[in-house]
Amino acid sequence: MITRRSALMAAVATSALVAGPALAEDPIKIGNVMPYSGPASAYGTIGKTINAYIEMTNAKGGVNGRQIEFISYDDGYSPPKMVEQVRRLVEQDEVTALFQTLGTPTNTAIHKYINAKRVPHLFLATGAAKWDDPENFPMTMGWQPSYVVEAKIYAKYIMDNMPDAKVAMLYQNDDFGKDYYNGFKEGLGDKVDMLVAEAPYEVAAPTVDSEVINLKASGADVFIIIATPKFAAQAIKKSAEIGWEAQRFLTNVSLSVGGVLKPAGFEASKGIISAGYLMEEGDAQFADSPELLEWREFMAEWYPEGDVTSSFTVFGYSVGATIVHTLEMAGDDLSREGILAAAASLKDYDAPLLLPGILINTAEDDFAPIEAMQLQKFDGESWKRFGEVITVD
Amino acid sequence: MATSEENMTGGPAIPRAAAASAKKSGSSLGTIVLAVLVIGAVILPFASKNFFIFQMTQVMVYAIAILGLNLLTGINGQFSLGHGAFYAVGAYTAAILMEMQGVPYGWTIPIAGVLCFVAGFLFGLPALRLEGVYLALATFALAVATPQLLKLSPFEHWTGGVQGIVIIKPDAPFGLDAVLNPDQWLYFFTLVIGLFLYWLARNIVGSRTGRALMAIRDNPIAARSMGVNTAVYKATAFGISAMFTGVAGCLGAIVIQFVAPDSFTFALSVALLVGLVIGGVGWLPGALLGALFIVFIPNVAEDISKGLAGAFYGFFLIAVIYLAPQGAGGLIRSGLARVKRML
Amino acid sequence: MDLFIQQVVSGFATGGIYACMALSVVMIYQAIHHLNFAQGEMAMFSTYIAWQLLAWGLPYWAVFPLVIAISFVGGFAVERIVFKPIENAPVLSHIVIFIALFAIFNSFAGFIWDFTIKAVPSPFGDGPLYPGAPIGTHQAGMIGVTMVVLVMLWAFFRFTRMGLAMRAAAANPDSARLVGVKVSMMTALGWGMASAIGAVAGVLIAPVVFLEPNMMLSILLYGFAGAVLGGLTSPAGAVLGGFLVGIIENLAGTYIPVIGGELKLPIALFLIVAVLLIKPAGLLGRRTVQRV
Secondary structure, X not given: OHHHHHHHHHHHHHHHOOOOOOOOOOOEEEEEEEOOOOOOHHHHHHHHHHHHHHHHHHHOOOEOOEOEEEEEEEOOOOHHXXXXXXXXXXXXXXXXXXXXXXXXXXXHHHHHHHXXXXXXXXOOEOOOHHHOOOOOOOOEOOOOOOHHHHHHHHHHHHHHHOOOOOEEEEEEOOHHHHHHHHHHHHHHHHHHHHEEEEEEEOOOOOXXXXXXXXXXXXXXXXXXXXXXXXXXXXXXXXXHHOOOOOEEEEOHHHOOHHHHHHHHOHHHHOOOEEEEOEOOOOOHHHOOXXXXXXXXXXXXXXXXXXXXXXHHHHHHHHHHHHHHHHHHHHOOOOOHHHHHHHHOXXXXXXXXXXXXXXXXXXXXXXXXXXXXXXXXXXXXXXXXXXXXXXXXX | XXXXXXXHHOOOOXXXXXXXXXXXXXXXXXXXXXXXXXXXXXXXXXXXXXXXXXXXXXXXXXXXXXXXXXXXXXXXXXXXXXXXXXXXXXXXXXXXXXXXXXXXXHHHHHHHHHHHHHHHHHHHHHHOOOOHXXXXXXXXXXXHHXXXXXXXXXXXXXXXXXXXXXXXXXXXXXXXXHOOOHHHHHHHHHXXXXXXXXXXXXXXXXXXXXXXXXXXHHOHHHHHHOOOOHHHHHHHHHHHHHHHHHHHHHHHHHHHOEEOHHHHOHHHHHHHHHHHHHHOOOOOOHHHHHHHHHHHHHHHHHHHOOXXXXXXXXXXXXXXXXXXXXXXXXXXXXXXXXXXXXX | OHHHHHHHHHHHHHHHHHHHHHHHHHHHHHHHOOOOOOHHHHHHHHHHHHHHHHHOOOOHHHHHHHHHHHHHHHHHHHHHHHHHHHOOOOHHHHHHHHHHHHHXXXXXXXXXXXXXXXXXXXXXXXXXXXXXXXXXHHHHHHHHHHHHXXXXXXXXXXXXXXXXXHHHHHHOHHHHHHOOOOHHHHHHHHHHHHHHHHHHHHHHHHHHHOEOOOOOHHHHHXXXXXXXXXXXXXXXXXXXXXXXXXXHHHHHHHHOOOOOOOOHHHHHHHXXXXXXXXXXXXXXXXXXXXXX
16 A cells, blocks of 8 residues: 555656646636446436536636636446546546546546546545545545535434434445445444344346335334435335335435435325435425526526436536636636645635535645535425534544 | 257358468468558557557457457357456456555466456356357346446455455556556557467467367257267357456456446446457457447547437447448458459 | 245235336247347337326326337337348347447437436326235236236237247248248237337336336346246246246345345346256246257
């Protein structure tokens, strides 16, 4: 490990001497890779939303008088393809920064390369905790709250409010699910016995019915669902159908009302608790919020074929605004160093569609932009937030 | 069922006599083409950007993998939808040996080759009882199961579980690093191994073993009655094929510098099969054309339309099969036959 | 014991999904003696058409036959347009065309209807079959429909001239041609029928697993597995195979420690391959004699 790290540092040091590509008055090139095809193609919506946001920004005059060129490629969620596409972006298209590259395994594949090349690797679309490591990977920065943080919020809530609970957990057997699983156990600490049953499922599985039945048989009275939208909807529907009266918790990834709870059935979804950081279309509390109104106008004008009930369009808009804000903060210094410095010094930035009270803060030793969430309960029609905004470090 | 299964995979494969005499008849032209290709391949890394060198290295890696599949399908008549599994075994062998055991990358290649031969042989033993659609299902199942096996928690200690393993990119050895950057070095490294494996594949085809394999393909029952031990030969064919593909996986891991279960999904096996058919079943050089197709055509499709990239890729596939129903190999064969007739 | 029964019943319900798809696999196998890797995507596409018609306000029982008809014509057209010109190409080239069709249908579905999951209504209601049952009324209804399709398919192959001609055309095209069977037309009709059965499967499966472009990815594999396990030449075998796969999978996931949950699919597939080694034609399939 030591040799590896020093090798990396040496690589970083040598390539630092190489100057970045010419950064004159041409457009600012921002590179991105998303799974537009393949089994994870649902996430492609984020890329399309960002593209629309950048188009809107350019139509309004760009950033500091310069246009933004958003170059987004498809990797089909395959790490080798991600490496190829990122090398294309860096070596052929000569982008100034990478932004919102999606997926944990895919970003891990380019983590070292991109840091050795000294290209800012900003606001990744993954909730793994490892992106907040400025000491070893000074180019890479996440955006959303990490999965581990969210899992710890649930663990704390359960220990505080239902100390005698028996917890069962359904999780996707990949980096996303494992992060929650480990984070939740960490959060329980010496009360780890509260977790009485766990069931991993494969993304390739047709249904999770069998797992839900097994978890119910454990006698648990708390059911945590760490699943991507399709499986989350199945688990919600099935648990209601078999009459399992457990308090259910649902990962933030699947809290979309239109994309998960509505298909699963509002009645079946009643009482679910989740933690959020973004607003949601169809949420009664924000029906007249100016931020959501603005977002709806954006969707109607710039991304009319997009789905307003999908949480990915909200996500894409908010993170798109964050990169544009970062470029604005960089001012005239739109070099790689300038953009990175701006990204690492965001102060109380209230990105659009963030829940009230949640702000983006970064520093040279803090590469985790959003670190706060708020618990919310589904009342059968929309989410009702409760309690304080919770910040976890 | 027998009637339809016979041409299941055989199709345009190398005729026995032709393969045996391939060295004589096509040798002069073949040698010239090969020489031109090799010279071009040597010049290329000094005339292009690192990114293109990297892409061409990937092409060679996939070409080796397809070559392995070609040996199985074209020469033995068996067919596999699951060769991504052997590619994965090779890749993980490289990653685990290099990053956990500190084995130099050069040594991981023969080790991966041997391991994959054994894995392929063992898989081939039961698989040889299955034919046609049944073999298709068994290998399809292998491909789908691969990522799940790779992240199995009891082995997480070695495989890195869902997180995978990051590999350090090797520099050129023997002071060559002054002349060659790592991308150029890996390119030549892959080129040399690729040429060696191509030579090996040619020799296997022409050898006694190769002839026995083709006899089994053309008429299994007759071969059996002539005393060819079909079981051992078929399993050996699977082993050899897996060995080639495994070496490709090993090289692929070193080039990409990362292995994870998500790298070896069913899509990889499908891509290899597509490369095989596009290049031409039973025509060994076709592997290179097939590899070019699977590396570059998805990018072309994506340039045309982001939303419909998959559809355009599909249209390209159909177009190629229409133009060359037996792949590039078939096209070249019929072209050559026409030229000969005219002469 | 309670858990055991629950898992068996639930496996039976999930197995109904596989059985449904397996019937479609058997149908295409009878027509072309092959597995069609685009079968699942075609079924998914049919399901989207059904969803769209429902969203436009058509009543369910009008949509159901309409989608079956559209799918029949669609499957027939795919064979005529895509496969007719390369009738004589080797089988591996056909497999590549299946892969191409897979990509095309998947890509168009995502492009037209987006990737957000969609709920498809069930004609059988969505409550449990009885309070606390591991099987819903919809799944019970689905199994019933599967049985109806099974009987129809069996009767078609057993009693109709066309069924016999279709089997002959696929099993031995040359001889069939000699006795006056229009082989090429039989193939196209087989495609149409397989596509129609696939549509029934898709419309019945979607309420359980939710509709999205990748819905059929793994279900097709289970359908193959069920069909192969039961015997590709036997519709009844395919349905039996589908149910068995569902039950085996659930029991493996529940009772095999450590790796059971993570590997229930590979374990189920491994068992199937093991069965095939002993009974290569599947449980109810007819053993074909090989001619030398």
